[in-house]
Amino acid sequence: MRAKAGPKGSRSIQPVDKAGAVLHTHLTLIEVAESELLDELCADRRLGPLIVARLSDRIAAAAPGRAQELVRALLKAGHTPKLIEK
Amino acid sequence: MSYWRTPSLQTIEASLPSLDVYLKALTADKLKKLARRWVGKESYKLNKESAFLAARKAWGDACAMRKLADDLSDFERAGLGLIKLRGGRAAYTEDLAGELLLLGLPFKGLNDAYGRFSGYDSAHFSGVNALLETGLLMRVDGYGYPIDRYYPALAVFANAALLAGIEPLPPKPLAIQPATEGSAVVIKRPGELLLTFVSLARALGKIGGVTLSAKGLRTKPGLTKLAKALGFKAEPADKSPTPLADPLGFYLSLWEAAGLFQLDPLGRTLNLKQTEADELIARPYPEQAKTWAKAYRSLYGWIECEPEPFYLYDDHELQPSKLNALRGALLLGLAALPDPNAWYRIQDLSDALYRRIGNHLCLGYSSSFHAPYKTPADQIPALKKKWEEERHQAWRKREGVWIARAIAGPLFHLGLADLAHAEGSKAELADLFRLTEGGRAATSGLFRPEAKPAAPPAPMQPCWVVQPNFEIILYLEQASPKQLNFIERLAERRQVGEATAVYRLTREATYQALESGMAADSLLQTLERSCRHPLPENVARTLADWAARRERLSVRLNARILEFDQNAARDAALATGQLRGTAVGERLVLVSALGRGFRPQATIAYEPPLQQCLAVRETGEVAIDVGSRDLLIKGELAAYCEAIANDSARVTRASVQQAVERGYSANEILSRLSRRARLALPPLLGCAIRAWAGGRAAPGPLAVPTVPILMVTDRDVAEAIAASPSFKPYLVNRLGSQAFLVKAGLAEEITAKLLEFGFAVGNEFMPGVRVPEAIE
Numbered sequence: 001m002r003a004k005a006g007p008k009g010s011r012s013i014q015p016v017d018k019a020g021a022v023l024h025t026h027l028t029l030i031e032v033a034e035s036e037l038l039d040e041l042c043a044d045r046r047l048g049p050l051i052v053a054r055l056s057d058r059i060a061a062a063a064p065g066r067a068q069e070l071v072r073a074l075l076k077a078g079h080t081p082k083l084i085e086k
Numbered sequence: 087m088s089y090w091r092t093p094s095l096q097t098i099e100a101s102l103p104s105l106d107v108y109l110k111a112l113t114a115d116k117l118k119k120l121a122r123r124w125v126g127k128e129s130y131k132l133n134k135e136s137a138f139l140a141a142r143k144a145w146g147d148a149c150a151m152r153k154l155a156d157d158l159s160d161f162e163r164a165g166l167g168l169i170k171l172r173g174g175r176a177a178y179t180e181d182l183a184g185e186l187l188l189l190g191l192p193f194k195g196l197n198d199a200y201g202r203f204s205g206y207d208s209a210h211f212s213g214v215n216a217l218l219e220t221g222l223l224m225r226v227d228g229y230g231y232p233i234d235r236y237y238p239a240l241a242v243f244a245n246a247a248l249l250a251g252i253e254p255l256p257p258k259p260l261a262i263q264p265a266t267e268g269s270a271v272v273i274k275r276p277g278e279l280l281l282t283f284v285s286l287a288r289a290l291g292k293i294g295g296v297t298l299s300a301k302g303l304r305t306k307p308g309l310t311k312l313a314k315a316l317g318f319k320a321e322p323a324d325k326s327p328t329p330l331a332d333p334l335g336f337y338l339s340l341w342e343a344a345g346l347f348q349l350d351p352l353g354r355t356l357n358l359k360q361t362e363a364d365e366l367i368a369r370p371y372p373e374q375a376k377t378w379a380k381a382y383r384s385l386y387g388w389i390e391c392e393p394e395p396f397y398l399y400d401d402h403e404l405q406p407s408k409l410n411a412l413r414g415a416l417l418l419g420l421a422a423l424p425d426p427n428a429w430y431r432i433q434d435l436s437d438a439l440y441r442r443i444g445n446h447l448c449l450g451y452s453s454s455f456h457a458p459y460k461t462p463a464d465q466i467p468a469l470k471k472k473w474e475e476e477r478h479q480a481w482r483k484r485e486g487v488w489i490a491r492a493i494a495g496p497l498f499h500l501g502l503a504d505l506a507h508a509e510g511s512k513a514e515l516a517d518l519f520r521l522t523e524g525g526r527a528a529t530s531g532l533f534r535p536e537a538k539p540a541a542p543p544a545p546m547q548p549c550w551v552v553q554p555n556f557e558i559i560l561y562l563e564q565a566s567p568k569q570l571n572f573i574e575r576l577a578e579r580r581q582v583g584e585a586t587a588v589y590r591l592t593r594e595a596t597y598q599a600l601e602s603g604m605a606a607d608s609l610l611q612t613l614e615r616s617c618r619h620p621l622p623e624n625v626a627r628t629l630a631d632w633a634a635r636r637e638r639l640s641v642r643l644n645a646r647i648l649e650f651d652q653n654a655a656r657d658a659a660l661a662t663g664q665l666r667g668t669a670v671g672e673r674l675v676l677v678s679a680l681g682r683g684f685r686p687q688a689t690i691a692y693e694p695p696l697q698q699c700l701a702v703r704e705t706g707e708v709a710i711d712v713g714s715r716d717l718l719i720k721g722e723l724a725a726y727c728e729a730i731a732n733d734s735a736r737v738t739r740a741s742v743q744q745a746v747e748r749g750y751s752a753n754e755i756l757s758r759l760s761r762r763a764r765l766a767l768p769p770l771l772g773c774a775i776r777a778w779a780g781g782r783a784a785p786g787p788l789a790v791p792t793v794p795i796l797m798v799t800d801r802d803v804a805e806a807i808a809a810s811p812s813f814k815p816y817l818v819n820r821l822g823s824q825a826f827l828v829k830a831g832l833a834e835e836i837t838a839k840l841l842e843f844g845f846a847v848g849n850e851f852m853p854g855v856r857v858p859e860a861i862e
Contacts, residue, residue, distance in 0.1 A: 021659070022649045023686035026693045029642040029676070037639065055647065056671030065694030067643055074641070080597040080632070082640040 028062040028070065029055070030081075046073050091302050091353070092386065092405045094345050098241050099176050103228035105145050109138050112230040117141060120221035123154055141221070148247045155251030158222075161191040165217050167254030168418075169244050171532055172380070176226065176243040179214055179233055181383045184411030186213025187443040188418040190258030194219070208234035210411050210447035214242060222248070240405065256533035257422040260438040264428035268506035268518040272328060272498070276371045276524070277562025279501045281587060284570040285579065286337055287363045289315035292598075295357040296338060296347070304356075304387075309334060317579060327515060328505065330495045332388060339388040340500075344381035352717070368567045371501065375524030376532070378500045383413045390495055393449075393487040408449060412485065415443050416492060420502075420521060421529035429506065429520045432493055436486040440478060450484050453477065493519050502528060546616065550589075554622040558589040569616050575599045576609065591625065596632045606633035646677040648686065659684075696762060704768035706737040711764075719762065726755045737771065742778040752779035794833035796826040796840075803845070812839065 032038045035057035041047045042054070050070045053061040062070045074081045109117065114134035121129040121140040129137060144150040158166070168185050169177045186193075193216040215232040217223040225239040233239050289312055290296070297308035313319075318334050330336060338356075341347060346363045347356040366377060386406050419439050423430060445452075455473045457466045494515050497503040502525035505516035521529065549564035550573065558577055560570075562585055576599045577589035600606060610629055614621045648665065650656040650673045659665055660675065664684045667677040699714040700723075710719055710733045726745035727735035737759070745755060752775050759775075760767050776783045796817070798804040804824045807813050816836040818827040828836055840847045 020651050020655055021686045023677070023680075023689045024647045024649060025644075025689060025691045027642075027645045027647055029645045029647075031640040031642060033638040055674055059670050059676070061647075062641075064692035067641070071641055074639070079639050080593065080636045082636045083601060084640055084642045085644060 026064070028064070028067040030060045030062060030070070032058050034058070041074075044077060047077060091349060092240065095172065095174055095176050095178070095241065096345065098226055099174050099243070102176070102226060102243055103224070105142060107228045108224050108230070109141055109145075111228050116219070116221075116230055119219070123157075123221070124150060145245060151245060151247035152251045155248055158252075159191075159193070160255065161186075161189065161193040161213075162217065162220070162222055163252060164189050164191055164255035164257070165213065166222060166244055166249060166252045169223075170249045170252055171254050175246050175249055176241050178241050178384050178406050178410065179211070179239050180406040180408065180410040181414035182242065183210045183214045183233075184414035184416075184443070184447060185418045186217075187411075187446050188257055188415040188422065188439070189213075189255075190260075190422070190442055208236075209445075209452065210408065210443075212446055218242065254533055256530070257418050259424045260419060260422045260435070260442065262424065262430060262434050262438040264425055265431045265434070265508065265518055267429050268508045268511070268516075270507045270516075272505040272516065273522075274328075274498055274501045274504075275562055275584060276501055277565055278582070278584065279371075279499070280367065280565070280567055281562060281570055281582060282337070283363075283367050284567060284574055285316055286341070287358065287360065287367065288571070288574045290358040291360055295350075295355040298354050298356065300354075302353070304335070304338065328494050328498050329391075329491060329515070330499050331391065333499075335388045336385075336496060336499075339385040340378065340381050342387075343385035344377055364567075364571070372524045372527035372531075375500070375502060375522075375528040379417055379502060379525075379528035382496055382500060383417055384410055385413075386410065390488055391491040393484045408447070411447055412449065412488065413492070415439060415447065416489060417529060420525065421533060423521070423530070426521050426526045426530045429518050431508065432490050432517055432519055433482075433486065435493075435519075436482065436489045437478075439489065440481045440485070444477070444481055444485075448481060448485055449488065450480070490515055490517075497525070501525070548616050548618040550616055551618050552591075552613065552621055552625055554624055556591040556625060556628075558591065560587045560589060561585065562587060572612055572616075575602060575604060576613070591629065593632050596629060597636060600633060600636055606630070609633070642676075646680075648675040648677050648680075649673055650675070698762055698764045700759070700763045701765070702737075702759060702763045702767055702771065704770050706771060706774070708735045708737065708759075710734065722758060722762065726750060726758070737775060739778045742775055746779050746781075750779075752776040752781070752783040755779070791830070793830060794828040794836075795821065796828050796836065797851070798824045798826075 030038070030041065030051065032041070038054070038058060038060055042051055042060070047070070050063050050066055050073060051060045052063050055061055071081060071083065109120075112120065114137065117134055117137040118129045118132060121132060121137040121144075124144040125132065125137075125140050129140065132140065144154075155163070155166075165182075165186050168182060168189075169175065187210060193213060195212045195216050211233045214223065218225065218232060223242040223244055225233065226241045226243055227239050229237070229239070231237055233242075293308075293311055293315060296312070297305045299305050313334050316334065341358075341363070342356065344366070346359050346366070348359055349355075350357055366374060384406060386409075389409060416439065419435065419442070423435075453473070455470050457469055461469065493503055494505055497519075498505055501522055503519045504522055506518040506520070507513065508517050511517050546566050546569060547564050549566075549569055550558050550560045552558050557580075558573065560573060565573075573589055576595060577591045578595045579587060580590050581588040596609075599609065610621075610626060613629075614626075647670065648656075648659075648667070650659065653673055656669065656673055656675055660667070660669065664681040665675065665677055666679040667675040670676050697714050697716045697719070699711040699716065699719055701709045701711065703709075707730070708723060708727055710723075712733055715733075723729075723735045725748070726741055727737050728741045729735050737755075742752075742755065746752075755775055756767065756772055773785050777785055796807070798807065801824060804826075807817075807826065808820055813836070816828055816832045816839065818829050820826050837847050
């Protein structure tokens with residue numbers, strides 16, 4: 001799960017203190033009520049590429065910086081996602 | 087940045103010139119005229135300084151101002167009253183000029199050629215100039231000369247203490263007879279108007295404002311998007327009996343003039359002031375009408391029509407023009423109708439306005455009467471009469487047409503006038519008009535404020551019917567702004583008639599309503615409460631389904647996930663309350679809040695890359711690429727660079743040290759700079775920034791010692807010295823074939839030794855000697 005340092009500007013790692021946990025910020029997550037729905041989204045030809053990591057059976061992480069694209073694709077596919085800003 | 091946008095009166099009032107600035111700009115002659123109000127005729131004997139002091143003293147004295155208010159002529163009092171009615175102490179020059187002429191009160195310069203010296207299109211400023219001349223008004227630019235086309239002033243202002251003692255005076259009634267009520271009366275219902283305003287506010291909120299070009303004009307793509315959201319269609323206005331050319335342009339200009347837009351800092355978008363707009367729309371219509379009439383008077387960037395011959399300067403799209411003078415005169419003319427409740431012929435109003443202002447204000451060329459040379463005196467009256475008739479006909483063709491279009495267009499669509507056709511009339515446009523309740527409040531009502539307390543807002547009443555096919559029939563007359571706002575958010579508008587509007591409930595519209603913050607349960611309750619019949623069961627069930635469907639899938643933006651090494655560590659952290667959140671899968675927590683003392687081992691930010699728009703040179707110069715710069719770059723650079731010009735900056739020792747004092751580290755500066763630079767940073771600049779920042783990141787020490795070098799012209803001598811044991815103690819090493827590095831501190835000793843062996847020793851660099859390039 002621990003991400004490698006990516007291209008310049010896309011990710012920055014700032015060591016802070018030793019507490020045995022890594023904080024991942026500015027993530028776009030998809031959360032569904034049933035795991036079958038997430039399976040369906042991952043299998044979708046337009047939505048699949050935008051979902052990069054499945055964190056649990058009901059939560060997945062989307063590609064960084066492509067949140068708007070993801071929302072548009074979900075709406076186009078007939079979903080009505082509830083948008084939650086932190 | 088747009089190069090010009092007319093500021094609002096509030097903005098103008100916030101930056102008015104001081105009295106000293108204004109008085110100092112006046113000539114001695116004008117100062118003495120001004121001082122005459124308080125000093126009397128003796129003022130003409132004062133020198134400029136004394137006149138300045140006398141005027142300044144009186145201007146700051148509230149008692150002197152009250153006395154001055156009592157001594158004013160009717161024209162002066164009415165003129166200042168017009169400014170007071172605007173709610174402040176400033177007025178746009180153009181619309182005030184039209185109003186002053188319409189007052190119908192005599193003033194100095196009304197009947198002579200004063201004001202025409204700089205051209206026919208400046209004659210309408212004669213009323214404003216009469217007030218400027220006496221010092222009762224001042225130009226906002228602080229200059230002291232009269233206003234004309236060549237020395238324009240956007241606005242004028244008056245002394246606040248003087249205005250406090252002024253009661254607005256109505257204009258002299260127009261000489262116009264009421265007409266009998268006509269047929270085919272057309273009435274703009276307030277509900278229809280309200281719907282236009284509510285839908286405009288909603289569309290602007292949804293789209294995010296009006297985009298502007300670099301010149302400050304509204305861009306076509308932005309307008310097309312807005313027109314689509316509003317359902318406005320591009321139809322030729324001439325075909326309508328109530329013509330409103332470019333309705334979207336009209337409403338946008340109107341709202342801008344009403345102060346409902348705010349220009350963004352870059353000057354490229356007009357953003358709606360949503361709260362102010364909602365608050366204004368929610369007021370009873372007669373109250374709203376006052377704001378809309380005021381805004382109509384000073385709007386620019388839109389015109390009613392262009393009757394021939396008609397000439398308008400290009401700047402009418404960006405600032406008030408002579409059209410505003412005519413609008414001001416027209417609105418004040420409506421306030422001067424003998425009976426505000428009666429029907430009048432539009433033609434009669436136009437003629438009455440001609441008689442009142444036609445000598446000074448017209449949209450085209452205004453000729454002056456000059457009898458031909460050597461015309462017998464007895465023929466001159468006949469010639470003059472003929473000339474006057476021609477001029478009147480020209481007014482009817484130009485200003486008369488404009489007035490008819492203004493009444494049948496904007497004034498009708500703003501709910502200020504009802505229209506009708508006279509008996510037997512076959513004209514396309516209505517030829518009779520009558521002021522509505524809102525029209526009376528916005529014109530004659532301004533001079534007759536009613537003491538009646540404001541009526542409490544009427545309780546909301548059921549105003550729509552929801553049909554099983556998901557269509558909603560809305561009865562405009564009964565709908566309140568709140569109900570209209572609700573239905574505009576929840577459903578898609580399909581059709582608008584005179585009395586009703588038809589909406590359709592769709593999944594998309596309902597989703598947008600829920601996304602905009604409407605709660606699912608209140609949605610159903612509000613829909614049911616304002617419904618005249620019980621909500622059809624299928625509609626209620628489907629709406630509940632749509633709302634529930636949204637709950638099934640969420641997208642969290644800017645979410646935080648905490649990753650632990652082990653499940654146990656995660657559970658312990660959650661149990662101790664160090665963080666709040668939801669456990670996700672294995673070892674992860676979706677964080678809602680982190681405790682203050684909790685320090686993660688590392689932070690990984692999944693931020694999108696920012697624009698790389700900098701070119702950085704070794705000397706520290708940073709050039710911003712104008713084509714790809716973003717909003718943040720200048721602010722970012724300001725944190726650790728010195729600004730050189732608009733699009734360039736420089737990293738210097740001082741700028742880095744200041745940044746360090748504010749908490750930046752060398753690594754932070756380098757990371758920010760390299761993240762925004764198009765190419766890799768020059769390594770030397772990296773070292774320099776570390777060195778300037780000091781601390782642990784600073785590079786290690788360097789030294790530039792002065793070491794003696796022995797240079798030998800003769801190669802054989804060089805070989806001999808290299809092989810000599812006598813010279814070995816003095817030398818460190820050989821540099822190339824003809825030079826030696828001498829040990830520090832032994833330069834004098836080796837020189838003595840060389841002299842001892844008979845060599846001629848100097849201390850100048852010898853260019854002919856072969857030494858390594860590095861030494862050269």
